Amino acid sequence: MNATALGKNEHLVDGKYGIADLVDLERLRGVFEKFTRATGFTIGFLDHPGLNILAATGWRDICTKFHRGCTVSAAICVKSNGHLLNALDEPGRVVIEACENGLVDCATPVIIKGKHIASLATGQLLLEAPDIERFRRQAKLYGFDEPAYLAALREIPVVSRETLRDITLFLGEIASVVSEMGYTNLVIKEEAKKLEKEISERKRAELEKEKLNRELVEKEREMENFLYVTTHDLRGPLVNIQGFTQNLERYTGELRAVLARTSMAPEAKEELNKLAGGSIPKALNFVLESSRKMDALITALLSVSRLGRVEMKPETVEMNGLMKKILVSLRYQLEEAGGKIKCGSLPPCKADPEAVSQLFVNLLDNAVKYRHKDRAPVIELSGEVKGGRVVYTLADNGSGIPRGELRDIWNVFYRASGKKGEGIGLPIAKRIAEKNGGDIRVESREGEGSVFYVELPAAEGEKNGEQ
Amino acid sequence: MENNNDGVTILMAEDDDGHALLVQERFENVGVHNPIIRFKDGQETWDFLSGAKPGLEAGKGYLLLLDIRMPGLDGVEVLKRVKQDPRLKSMPVIMLTTTDDPREINLCYELGCNNYLVKPVEFEKFAEVIKRLGLFLRIVKVGSIRAE
Numbered sequence: 001m002n003a004t005a006l007g008k009n010e011h012l013v014d015g016k017y018g019i020a021d022l023v024d025l026e027r028l029r030g031v032f033e034k035f036t037r038a039t040g041f042t043i044g045f046l047d048h049p050g051l052n053i054l055a056a057t058g059w060r061d062i063c064t065k066f067h068r069g070c071t072v073s074a075a076i077c078v079k080s081n082g083h084l085l086n087a088l089d090e091p092g093r094v095v096i097e098a099c100e101n102g103l104v105d106c107a108t109p110v111i112i113k114g115k116h117i118a119s120l121a122t123g124q125l126l127l128e129a130p131d132i133e134r135f136r137r138q139a140k141l142y143g144f145d146e147p148a149y150l151a152a153l154r155e156i157p158v159v160s161r162e163t164l165r166d167i168t169l170f171l172g173e174i175a176s177v178v179s180e181m182g183y184t185n186l187v188i189k190e191e192a193k194k195l196e197k198e199i200s201e202r203k204r205a206e207l208e209k210e211k212l213n214r215e216l217v218e219k220e221r222e223m224e225n226f227l228y229v230t231t232h233d234l235r236g237p238l239v240n241i242q243g244f245t246q247n248l249e250r251y252t253g254e255l256r257a258v259l260a261r262t263s264m265a266p267e268a269k270e271e272l273n274k275l276a277g278g279s280i281p282k283a284l285n286f287v288l289e290s291s292r293k294m295d296a297l298i299t300a301l302l303s304v305s306r307l308g309r310v311e312m313k314p315e316t317v318e319m320n321g322l323m324k325k326i327l328v329s330l331r332y333q334l335e336e337a338g339g340k341i342k343c344g345s346l347p348p349c350k351a352d353p354e355a356v357s358q359l360f361v362n363l364l365d366n367a368v369k370y371r372h373k374d375r376a377p378v379i380e381l382s383g384e385v386k387g388g389r390v391v392y393t394l395a396d397n398g399s400g401i402p403r404g405e406l407r408d409i410w411n412v413f414y415r416a417s418g419k420k421g422e423g424i425g426l427p428i429a430k431r432i433a434e435k436n437g438g439d440i441r442v443e444s445r446e447g448e449g450s451v452f453y454v455e456l457p458a459a460e461g462e463k464n465g466e467q
Numbered sequence: 468m469e470n471n472n473d474g475v476t477i478l479m480a481e482d483d484d485g486h487a488l489l490v491q492e493r494f495e496n497v498g499v500h501n502p503i504i505r506f507k508d509g510q511e512t513w514d515f516l517s518g519a520k521p522g523l524e525a526g527k528g529y530l531l532l533l534d535i536r537m538p539g540l541d542g543v544e545v546l547k548r549v550k551q552d553p554r555l556k557s558m559p560v561i562m563l564t565t566t567d568d569p570r571e572i573n574l575c576y577e578l579g580c581n582n583y584l585v586k587p588v589e590f591e592k593f594a595e596v597i598k599r600l601g602l603f604l605r606i607v608k609v610g611s612i613r614a615e
Binding site: 231232235236239240243244247299302306309310 | 483485486489492536565566568569570586
């Protein structure tokens with residue numbers, strides 16, 4: 001392309017394609033040659049606005065040997081060409097113009113996406129018999145061999161304006177169609193390249209995501225291992241604190257016994273009794289109570305870390321049977337609280353039976369533990385299958401959870417205000433549900449009760465709405 | 468050959484001095500007064516058992532108490548070696564642990580330990596466990612180490 005002469009690319013299709021990018025010039029030349037052989041019409045195919053000749057077939061001697069052979073007349077050729085081709089401004093337009101050297105040319109533009117990127121010209125012919133005198137003058141002016149020049153002139157056919165116009169339009173349309181197809185091709189190729197890039201980027205993102213997931217799992221494992229080791233190691237010193245505090249308690253008792261049977265000054269005895277019977281046991285009691293609390297926390301931590309390490313082994317869980325067993329194990333607690341459990345039919349699920357058992361024990365345990373102080377606990381259990389999942393509903397009439405604490409209850413060691421316990425029952429229940437591909441949600445009204453929804457994968461073959 | 472419990476020597480592998488003292492005291496409190504030889508880690512224990520140092524006396528009964536978590540050679544590894552050694556494998560082994568973590572307990576049972584003891588948390592609880600252990604000691608026929 002020679003169009004860079006304009007300095008900018010605004011004459012190019014999409015700001016970047018010239019005619020040479022759009023068409024296979026070699027093939028187009030072949031087509032033009034065949035056309036010229038069959039019809040005798042000359043063809044000139046020029047880029048625009050560079051006016052470089054890209055294809056030229058059947059050009060007449062009068063043009064090639066005479067007009068273009070002399071610098072002065074050739075300059076006139078180029079000037080005429082420019083005038084003709086620059087007049088082409090819209091698709092389908094045909095301009096027929098006499099060139100300043102006495103012949104007639106005809107041209108039509110190739111316009112792609114509004115850009116005039118090439119021109120198709122025919123011509124080097126006459127619309128009527130030539131004015132021989134004019135050509136004689138030209139022969140003299142440019143120094144041509146007059147007989148030869150006139151002989152070349154005789155070769156020039158005289159055609160009708162209509163024929164010239166139709167032929168030019170026909171060729172122009174061919175050039176346009178070829179160019180348009182070329183353009184479409186290019187755009188498709190570019191889109192494909194863009195898509196390819198997008199796909200490979202997406203693939204990379206996916207790989208990155210996989211990698212991050214793997215790292216996350218690895219970190220989680222590390223974290224659980226850390227938790228496990230830490231809790232074990234915390235237990236070591238605690239055993240000593242508890243063990244030796246118990247020893248001290250016993251020694252203090254022994255000390256009191258010795259004191260009781262020893263005679264000494266009453267003030268000294270009173271003082272020692274105060275220490276051995278009051279201050280020391282009181283202090284030891286604080287140490288023991290605190291270490292017990294710490295022990296309970298470590299036990300809780302251990303059970304959380306244990307859950308992280310235990311692999312879930314999903315199988316079909318017959319919930320009706322499982323719940324019966326759970327309720328039997330909770331019977332004492334329940335009777336003591338004067339509570340009642342209404343259990344509907346529960347569809348089977350696919351999960352780790354031991355873990356699911358623990359999940360429901362934790363929830364039922366909470367329902368009994370956190371009952372309303374003014375009424376006996378009533379717990380209702382039901383379940384239904386929804387799109388491959390079982391949703392078990394556990395509704396109680398307990399003290400409920402304040403709205404502001406609803407989110408925190410799933411955090412390890414969180415305890416609802418004024419509640420006892422280690423604060424791990426619900427977090428463990430949630431982790432169990434999640435590890436089995438399910439989830440837990442809760443709705444609660446303070447003072448009225450809570451409803452827990454436990455979602456787990458349904459057992460195979462369970463259909464919607466089946467009870 | 469003495470096969471009654473009174474002749475049994477308790478071998479205790481325990482790296483924590485406090486734990487060792489507590490266990491020993493608790494044993495004494497419930498009336499188990501058998502001689503106790505204490506080792507400070509797994510290696511020392513294994514050296515004694517494997518005869519790298521003058522250790523087991525032929526014809527004598529032993530009971531091995533193994534702390535699970537010890538630096539270097541841990542209790543699980545010592546248990547493995549004991550159970551793989553034809554000379555030692557009949558010796559009763561009781562694992563000492565700070566938790567009742569099922570993973571550890573199951574592993575130890577798989578490796579052939581006879582019982583486990585969660586380290587003293589509550590005095591009364593521990594005493595009860597040792598009493599049960601006493602029962603166990605009477606039931607299990609404590610094997611003697613055969614002379615080589």
